[in-house]
Amino acid sequence: MVTAYSEKKKLFDTLIAPVMEQAVVQMLGQILGEPVVLVDQGPVDNGHCPHEGEDLLAIIAFTGDIKWAYSLVLPKETATDMARRFAGFDIPYESQDMGDVVGEIANVLAGNVVALLDRQRIRCQLSVPTVARGRGIKIFGILDASQHRLHFEYSGGKFWFRLTAAPH
Amino acid sequence: MKLKALVVDDSKVMRAMIMQALAKAHLGEFEFVEASDGLEALGRFNLAETDICFVDWNMPNMNGLEFVRQVRSITVDPIPVVMITSERTMGKMEQALNEAGATAYICKPFTAEELRYKLAHIVEGIRARKATHKSSFFSRLFG
Numbered sequence: 207m208v209t210a211y212s213e214k215k216k217l218f219d220t221l222i223a224p225v226m227e228q229a230v231v232q233m234l235g236q237i238l239g240e241p242v243v244l245v246d247q248g249p250v251d252n253g254h255c256p257h258e259g260e261d262l263l264a265i266i267a268f269t270g271d272i273k274w275a276y277s278l279v280l281p282k283e284t285a286t287d288m289a290r291r292f293a294g295f296d297i298p299y300e301s302q303d304m305g306d307v308v309g310e311i312a313n314v315l316a317g318n319v320v321a322l323l324d325r326q327r328i329r330c331q332l333s334v335p336t337v338a339r340g341r342g343i344k345i346f347g348i349l350d351a352s353q354h355r356l357h358f359e360y361s362g363g364k365f366w367f368r369l370t371a372a373p374h
Numbered sequence: 375m376k377l378k379a380l381v382v383d384d385s386k387v388m389r390a391m392i393m394q395a396l397a398k399a400h401l402g403e404f405e406f407v408e409a410s411d412g413l414e415a416l417g418r419f420n421l422a423e424t425d426i427c428f429v430d431w432n433m434p435n436m437n438g439l440e441f442v443r444q445v446r447s448i449t450v451d452p453i454p455v456v457m458i459t460s461e462r463t464m465g466k467m468e469q470a471l472n473e474a475g476a477t478a479y480i481c482k483p484f485t486a487e488e489l490r491y492k493l494a495h496i497v498e499g500i501r502a503r504k505a506t507h508k509s510s511f512f513s514r515l516f517g
Contacts (some may be wrong), residue, residue, distance in 0.1 A: 233483075236483065237483050292483070293387055293390070293391055294391065294394065295390075295394075297387065302386075303386060303387050306385050306386055306387045306388075307385070307387040309385065310385045310387060310388050310482075313432070313460045313482075314460040314482045314483055316460065317459070317460030317461050317462050317481070317482070318460075318462065320461070320462070320463060321462040321463050324463040324464075324465070332432070334384070334432055334433070334434065
Protein backbone atom coordinates (compact mmCIF):
# COMPACT_ATOMS: atom_id res chain seq x y z
CA MET A 207 0.00 0.00 0.00
CA VAL A 208 1.26 3.48 -0.89
CA THR A 209 0.90 6.02 1.92
CA ALA A 210 3.20 9.08 1.76
CA TYR A 211 1.96 11.93 -0.47
CA SER A 212 5.41 12.37 -2.07
CA GLU A 213 5.37 8.69 -2.94
CA LYS A 214 1.87 8.97 -4.40
CA LYS A 215 2.85 12.04 -6.43
CA LYS A 216 5.89 10.23 -7.79
CA LEU A 217 3.75 7.24 -8.72
CA PHE A 218 1.26 9.50 -10.49
CA ASP A 219 4.01 11.29 -12.42
CA THR A 220 5.75 8.11 -13.56
CA LEU A 221 2.98 5.57 -13.83
CA ILE A 222 -0.42 7.03 -14.66
CA ALA A 223 0.28 8.56 -18.09
CA PRO A 224 1.88 5.37 -19.53
CA VAL A 225 -0.89 3.19 -18.05
CA MET A 226 -3.52 5.56 -19.43
CA GLU A 227 -1.91 5.40 -22.87
CA GLN A 228 -1.83 1.59 -22.74
CA ALA A 229 -5.48 1.44 -21.62
CA VAL A 230 -6.63 3.80 -24.37
CA VAL A 231 -4.70 2.03 -27.13
CA GLN A 232 -5.95 -1.40 -25.97
CA MET A 233 -9.55 -0.66 -25.07
CA LEU A 234 -10.51 2.08 -27.50
CA GLY A 235 -8.65 0.20 -30.24
CA GLN A 236 -10.93 -2.77 -29.49
CA ILE A 237 -14.09 -0.65 -29.27
CA LEU A 238 -13.35 1.37 -32.42
CA GLY A 239 -12.03 -1.57 -34.41
CA GLU A 240 -8.89 0.23 -35.52
CA PRO A 241 -5.62 1.49 -34.01
CA VAL A 242 -5.71 4.58 -31.83
CA VAL A 243 -2.50 6.63 -31.91
CA LEU A 244 -1.02 8.91 -29.27
CA VAL A 245 -0.06 12.03 -31.24
CA ASP A 246 1.07 14.39 -28.47
CA GLN A 247 1.45 14.59 -24.70
CA GLY A 248 2.89 16.93 -22.11
CA PRO A 249 2.14 19.19 -19.17
CA VAL A 250 -1.16 21.06 -19.00
CA ASP A 251 -0.84 24.77 -19.81
CA ASN A 252 -4.00 26.80 -19.25
CA GLY A 253 -6.83 24.32 -18.98
CA HIS A 254 -8.50 25.31 -22.24
CA CYS A 255 -9.67 22.62 -24.59
CA PRO A 256 -7.24 22.50 -27.48
CA HIS A 257 -9.85 23.50 -30.05
CA GLU A 258 -12.74 25.96 -30.31
CA GLY A 259 -15.68 23.73 -31.22
CA GLU A 260 -18.31 21.98 -29.14
CA ASP A 261 -17.17 19.19 -26.84
CA LEU A 262 -18.43 16.43 -24.63
CA LEU A 263 -16.50 15.95 -21.43
CA ALA A 264 -16.53 12.81 -19.26
CA ILE A 265 -14.83 12.80 -15.86
CA ILE A 266 -13.93 9.73 -13.83
CA ALA A 267 -12.32 9.97 -10.38
CA PHE A 268 -10.16 7.27 -8.82
CA THR A 269 -9.62 6.63 -5.13
CA GLY A 270 -7.33 4.15 -3.39
CA ASP A 271 -3.52 4.03 -3.45
CA ILE A 272 -3.45 7.06 -5.78
CA LYS A 273 -6.21 9.67 -5.83
CA TRP A 274 -6.59 11.12 -9.27
CA ALA A 275 -9.07 11.84 -12.05
CA TYR A 276 -9.19 11.93 -15.79
CA SER A 277 -11.24 14.08 -18.12
CA LEU A 278 -11.97 12.72 -21.57
CA VAL A 279 -12.69 15.51 -24.07
CA LEU A 280 -14.46 14.55 -27.29
CA PRO A 281 -15.18 17.06 -30.07
CA LYS A 282 -18.70 16.71 -31.50
CA GLU A 283 -17.62 14.79 -34.62
CA THR A 284 -15.45 12.37 -32.64
CA ALA A 285 -18.18 11.79 -30.04
CA THR A 286 -20.75 11.01 -32.74
CA ASP A 287 -18.45 8.53 -34.49
CA MET A 288 -17.22 6.89 -31.29
CA ALA A 289 -20.76 6.49 -29.91
CA ARG A 290 -21.94 4.83 -33.12
CA ARG A 291 -19.04 2.37 -33.10
CA PHE A 292 -19.46 1.58 -29.41
CA ALA A 293 -23.24 1.13 -29.40
CA GLY A 294 -23.59 -0.37 -32.87
CA PHE A 295 -26.30 2.14 -33.81
CA ASP A 296 -26.52 5.90 -34.46
CA ILE A 297 -27.03 8.17 -31.48
CA PRO A 298 -28.04 11.81 -32.08
CA TYR A 299 -25.43 14.20 -30.65
CA GLU A 300 -28.04 16.41 -28.94
CA SER A 301 -29.78 13.51 -27.19
CA GLN A 302 -29.47 12.45 -23.56
CA ASP A 303 -28.29 9.07 -24.88
CA MET A 304 -25.11 10.69 -26.22
CA GLY A 305 -24.07 11.71 -22.71
CA ASP A 306 -25.03 8.25 -21.54
CA VAL A 307 -22.85 6.45 -24.07
CA VAL A 308 -19.84 8.76 -23.63
CA GLY A 309 -20.05 8.15 -19.88
CA GLU A 310 -20.13 4.43 -20.55
CA ILE A 311 -17.09 4.61 -22.84
CA ALA A 312 -15.21 6.52 -20.10
CA ASN A 313 -16.33 3.92 -17.58
CA VAL A 314 -15.19 0.93 -19.65
CA LEU A 315 -11.85 2.63 -20.21
CA ALA A 316 -11.49 3.35 -16.50
CA GLY A 317 -12.14 -0.32 -15.75
CA ASN A 318 -9.19 -1.20 -17.94
CA VAL A 319 -7.01 1.43 -16.23
CA VAL A 320 -7.86 -0.06 -12.81
CA ALA A 321 -7.04 -3.58 -14.07
CA LEU A 322 -3.67 -2.44 -15.50
CA LEU A 323 -2.80 -0.66 -12.23
CA ASP A 324 -3.89 -3.72 -10.25
CA ARG A 325 -1.29 -5.80 -12.11
CA GLN A 326 1.32 -3.41 -10.69
CA ARG A 327 -0.19 -3.83 -7.20
CA ILE A 328 -1.69 -0.33 -7.25
CA ARG A 329 -5.25 -0.58 -5.92
CA CYS A 330 -7.85 1.93 -7.18
CA GLN A 331 -11.63 2.19 -7.18
CA LEU A 332 -13.45 4.21 -9.80
CA SER A 333 -16.36 6.63 -9.53
CA VAL A 334 -19.45 6.72 -11.72
CA PRO A 335 -18.82 9.09 -14.67
CA THR A 336 -19.88 12.73 -14.82
CA VAL A 337 -20.60 14.01 -18.33
CA ALA A 338 -20.87 17.64 -19.50
CA ARG A 339 -21.47 19.25 -22.88
CA GLY A 340 -20.36 22.71 -23.95
CA ARG A 341 -18.24 24.98 -26.10
CA GLY A 342 -14.66 25.90 -25.18
CA ILE A 343 -14.89 24.03 -21.88
CA LYS A 344 -12.20 25.05 -19.40
CA ILE A 345 -11.12 22.54 -16.79
CA PHE A 346 -9.68 24.09 -13.64
CA GLY A 347 -6.98 22.01 -12.02
CA ILE A 348 -5.99 22.18 -8.38
CA LEU A 349 -3.05 24.48 -7.78
CA ASP A 350 0.27 22.61 -7.59
CA ALA A 351 -1.36 19.30 -8.46
CA SER A 352 0.39 17.17 -11.05
CA GLN A 353 -1.38 17.34 -14.40
CA HIS A 354 -0.74 15.73 -17.74
CA ARG A 355 -2.46 15.81 -21.13
CA LEU A 356 -2.61 13.09 -23.79
CA HIS A 357 -3.82 13.71 -27.35
CA PHE A 358 -5.02 10.76 -29.44
CA GLU A 359 -6.22 10.30 -32.99
CA TYR A 360 -7.98 7.70 -35.12
CA SER A 361 -9.79 7.87 -38.46
CA GLY A 362 -12.99 9.16 -36.78
CA GLY A 363 -11.30 12.17 -35.20
CA LYS A 364 -9.19 13.48 -32.35
CA PHE A 365 -9.73 13.32 -28.60
CA TRP A 366 -7.91 14.37 -25.44
CA PHE A 367 -7.34 13.28 -21.88
CA ARG A 368 -6.36 15.46 -18.98
CA LEU A 369 -5.00 13.57 -15.98
CA THR A 370 -5.03 15.33 -12.62
CA ALA A 371 -3.61 14.07 -9.31
CA ALA A 372 -5.37 14.99 -6.07
CA PRO A 373 -3.12 17.13 -3.88
CA HIS A 374 -3.43 14.76 -0.88
CA MET B 375 -40.58 -20.39 -24.69
CA LYS B 376 -39.68 -16.79 -23.88
CA LEU B 377 -37.36 -16.20 -20.92
CA LYS B 378 -38.03 -13.20 -18.72
CA ALA B 379 -34.78 -11.27 -18.29
CA LEU B 380 -34.19 -8.39 -15.89
CA VAL B 381 -31.58 -6.01 -17.36
CA VAL B 382 -30.07 -3.65 -14.78
CA ASP B 383 -27.73 -0.84 -15.79
CA ASP B 384 -27.75 2.90 -15.09
CA SER B 385 -26.97 3.51 -18.76
CA LYS B 386 -30.04 3.30 -20.99
CA VAL B 387 -27.81 2.83 -24.04
CA MET B 388 -25.97 -0.05 -22.35
CA ARG B 389 -29.30 -1.74 -21.53
CA ALA B 390 -30.22 -1.42 -25.21
CA MET B 391 -26.82 -2.85 -26.20
CA ILE B 392 -27.26 -5.84 -23.86
CA MET B 393 -30.75 -6.56 -25.21
CA GLN B 394 -29.58 -6.19 -28.80
CA ALA B 395 -26.57 -8.49 -28.21
CA LEU B 396 -28.79 -11.11 -26.54
CA ALA B 397 -31.12 -11.04 -29.53
CA LYS B 398 -28.13 -11.57 -31.84
CA ALA B 399 -26.60 -14.33 -29.69
CA HIS B 400 -29.10 -17.01 -30.81
CA LEU B 401 -30.00 -17.94 -27.26
CA GLY B 402 -33.73 -18.05 -27.93
CA GLU B 403 -36.38 -15.46 -27.20
CA PHE B 404 -36.34 -13.08 -24.25
CA GLU B 405 -38.87 -10.74 -22.74
CA PHE B 406 -37.03 -7.85 -21.10
CA VAL B 407 -37.72 -5.87 -17.96
CA GLU B 408 -35.38 -2.91 -17.37
CA ALA B 409 -34.11 -1.19 -14.24
CA SER B 410 -31.55 1.59 -13.80
CA ASP B 411 -30.10 0.59 -10.43
CA GLY B 412 -30.12 -2.25 -7.90
CA LEU B 413 -32.91 -0.79 -5.81
CA GLU B 414 -35.26 -0.36 -8.76
CA ALA B 415 -34.27 -3.85 -9.92
CA LEU B 416 -35.27 -5.39 -6.58
CA GLY B 417 -38.70 -3.80 -7.02
CA ARG B 418 -39.00 -5.28 -10.49
CA PHE B 419 -37.56 -8.67 -9.58
CA ASN B 420 -40.34 -11.23 -9.53
CA LEU B 421 -39.52 -14.48 -7.80
CA ALA B 422 -42.11 -16.42 -9.76
CA GLU B 423 -41.40 -14.92 -13.17
CA THR B 424 -37.82 -13.65 -13.48
CA ASP B 425 -35.70 -16.28 -15.21
CA ILE B 426 -32.34 -14.49 -15.42
CA CYS B 427 -30.79 -11.15 -14.39
CA PHE B 428 -28.09 -9.13 -16.14
CA VAL B 429 -26.61 -6.57 -13.81
CA ASP B 430 -23.98 -3.85 -13.94
CA TRP B 431 -21.64 -3.28 -10.96
CA ASN B 432 -21.27 0.50 -10.53
CA MET B 433 -24.68 2.11 -10.19
CA PRO B 434 -26.21 4.74 -7.91
CA ASN B 435 -28.57 3.85 -4.99
CA MET B 436 -27.67 0.16 -4.92
CA ASN B 437 -24.76 -1.35 -6.81
CA GLY B 438 -24.84 -4.63 -8.67
CA LEU B 439 -22.93 -6.58 -6.06
CA GLU B 440 -25.45 -5.67 -3.38
CA PHE B 441 -28.26 -6.59 -5.75
CA VAL B 442 -26.74 -10.06 -6.24
CA ARG B 443 -26.46 -10.50 -2.45
CA GLN B 444 -30.06 -9.43 -1.96
CA VAL B 445 -31.35 -11.78 -4.66
CA ARG B 446 -29.37 -14.65 -3.17
CA SER B 447 -30.80 -13.93 0.28
CA ILE B 448 -34.44 -14.04 -0.88
CA THR B 449 -34.35 -16.93 -3.33
CA VAL B 450 -33.93 -20.64 -2.77
CA ASP B 451 -33.93 -21.46 -6.48
CA PRO B 452 -30.59 -20.44 -7.99
CA ILE B 453 -31.92 -17.86 -10.47
CA PRO B 454 -28.92 -17.00 -12.66
CA VAL B 455 -27.49 -13.52 -12.11
CA VAL B 456 -24.94 -12.44 -14.71
CA MET B 457 -22.71 -9.46 -13.99
CA ILE B 458 -21.92 -7.34 -17.05
CA THR B 459 -19.45 -4.71 -15.93
CA SER B 460 -16.39 -2.64 -16.73
CA GLU B 461 -14.73 -3.90 -13.51
CA ARG B 462 -12.12 -6.33 -14.79
CA THR B 463 -9.72 -7.15 -11.93
CA MET B 464 -9.45 -10.72 -10.62
CA GLY B 465 -10.36 -9.45 -7.14
CA LYS B 466 -13.67 -8.02 -8.34
CA MET B 467 -14.49 -11.16 -10.33
CA GLU B 468 -13.82 -13.36 -7.29
CA GLN B 469 -15.89 -11.05 -5.10
CA ALA B 470 -18.86 -11.25 -7.49
CA LEU B 471 -18.67 -14.96 -8.26
CA ASN B 472 -17.47 -16.47 -4.98
CA GLU B 473 -18.60 -14.07 -2.27
CA ALA B 474 -21.84 -12.61 -3.65
CA GLY B 475 -22.91 -15.63 -5.70
CA ALA B 476 -23.10 -14.28 -9.26
CA THR B 477 -23.52 -17.05 -11.84
CA ALA B 478 -21.29 -15.57 -14.55
CA TYR B 479 -19.11 -12.52 -15.13
CA ILE B 480 -18.82 -10.66 -18.41
CA CYS B 481 -16.55 -7.65 -18.96
CA LYS B 482 -17.60 -4.66 -21.08
CA PRO B 483 -17.19 -4.25 -23.99
CA PHE B 484 -18.70 -7.58 -25.05
CA THR B 485 -19.86 -9.15 -28.29
CA ALA B 486 -22.92 -11.26 -29.08
CA GLU B 487 -20.56 -14.21 -29.65
CA GLU B 488 -19.08 -13.80 -26.19
CA LEU B 489 -22.55 -13.71 -24.65
CA ARG B 490 -23.47 -16.87 -26.52
CA TYR B 491 -20.28 -18.63 -25.38
CA LYS B 492 -20.72 -17.70 -21.72
CA LEU B 493 -24.50 -18.01 -21.47
CA ALA B 494 -25.46 -20.98 -23.66
CA HIS B 495 -25.29 -23.58 -20.88
CA ILE B 496 -27.00 -21.25 -18.39
CA VAL B 497 -29.91 -20.53 -20.73
CA GLU B 498 -30.16 -24.23 -21.60
CA GLY B 499 -30.44 -25.01 -17.87
CA ILE B 500 -33.23 -22.47 -17.37
CA ARG B 501 -35.22 -23.80 -20.31
CA ALA B 502 -34.78 -27.39 -19.10
CA ARG B 503 -35.91 -26.43 -15.59
CA LYS B 504 -38.94 -24.57 -16.91
CA ALA B 505 -39.89 -27.51 -19.13
CA THR B 506 -39.66 -29.88 -16.15
CA HIS B 507 -41.79 -27.57 -13.99
CA LYS B 508 -44.37 -27.32 -16.77
CA SER B 509 -44.55 -31.08 -17.30
CA SER B 510 -44.79 -31.82 -13.55
CA PHE B 511 -47.56 -29.20 -13.27
CA PHE B 512 -49.58 -30.93 -16.00
CA SER B 513 -48.87 -34.36 -14.42
CA ARG B 514 -50.27 -33.12 -11.12
CA LEU B 515 -53.23 -31.53 -12.89
CA PHE B 516 -54.24 -34.53 -15.01
CA GLY B 517 -52.72 -37.38 -13.01
